[in-house]
Amino acid sequence: MxxxxxxxxxxxxxxxxxxxxxxxxxxxxxxxxxxxxxxxxxxxxSRGFAVSDRPGLRIRTLEDLFAYADAEGVELRIDGTEVQVRRPRAGRPGRRAFVSGKKQQNTIKTTTFSDDQGRTLFSGVIRPGRMHDQTAVRSEGVAEQFRQHPGVRAKVDEGYRGLANEFPDQVSAPPKKPKDDAPLGEHHAWRERRRRQSSARICVEHTNAEYKQWRPLQRFTGRRETYAETHLAITGLVSDRSAQRATRRKPSTELVLARQTAC
Missing domain, CATH: 1.10.10 (Arc Repressor Mutant, subunit A)
Structure with a gap:
């Protein structure tokens, strides 16, 4: 059956x-x-990714993702993750392509897109571990999607600095560190801006952590040719669960008087 x-x-x-x-x-x-x-x-x-409060809608491509984010005013969170895979046999072409400079292991990289609540919207852009995050998203046409959808905003980490430099009004990366001889106040302001940006972006790292609860995405021992299919199947299932989470209300940062003062 x-x-x-x-x-x-x-x-x-x-x-x-x-x-x-x-x-x-x-x-x-x-x-x-x-x-x-x-x-x-x-x-x-092939099912795609579920969307919160849209039971009949599934996101299957990057074009779907950016069209949805543009129409609904969703600010994206973008982050990459790596999964260790088996080392290719000696003598095979492209053997070094899977060696990650960061982890010093044979890995496959993927890119995750979530909303500001950490719910999966899309996960893909699958590339060998040697390829940099920035190169991976560019080769998949993410930069072109930002050009076609100027209303889409995203928060990224330092690995996507080039994307933030190209689209400064759309992509927010951590602020650059001031020079060592800069005034102490500039260093304090930089740390506070960096903390705020990291706090707003960290939800996508929690999304990647959800994937790692599934054993094949902790260390993939199957054939590398089937990794993409396995990854999409798992992340699609995770999106079904995350789409059911209720939207958390954002606390207001506006200052209000605790009590009225007499004139």
Whole structure:
């Protein structure tokens, strides 16, 4: 039955158990488990990403994402994450492409887009670990989407400084550190602006942490060719759950009198 194949695939995506272990658990042949996963995983990957308060809407492409953010006035949060993968065999072309300069491991990089509540809107832009975050988003056409949608705003970290320099009115990166000989007041102001920007952006890092609760996105031991499909399937499922979270009310920063003073 399709429901049984779906359950096997969900268990595999959540726990990352070997196919042989799943076959023993469900009392079937290993080939049946592998076939079920190959059948159901692409269906889950093609579902797209759920949107809060829009039950019938699914975001499947970057074009969908920016059109939605522009229409609804959603300020995006953008951040990259890496997942360790198996090292390519010696002699294969492009073997060094997966070596991450940051982690010194073989990884695959992805880029996450969330709203200001940390709810997944899109996750993709899948590239080998050696590629810089900035290069990855440019090669996927993110910069072009900012040009086509000048009303879209986003907050990013230092890794997307070039994007912030190109679109200063749309993309907010951490403020640049003042020179060492600058007045002490400038350093205090810089730290406070940096703290505020980080506080507004950190929700997307929490979104990436949600993905890492799924075993295959902690360390992917399957074939690298299937990583993109696995990633999209898992993040789409995470978006279904995050879209159900109620929108938290933002506390006002406007100063008000605690009590009326007599003249």
């Amino acid at each position: 399709f429901v049984d194949r779906l359950l096997v695939t969900l268990v595999y995506l959540r726990l990352g158990l070997p196919h042989a272990a799943l076959a023993e658990l469900y009392g079937v042949d290993r080939s049946a488990v592998s076939g079920a996963i190959r059948e159901v995983r692409p269906l889950l990957a």
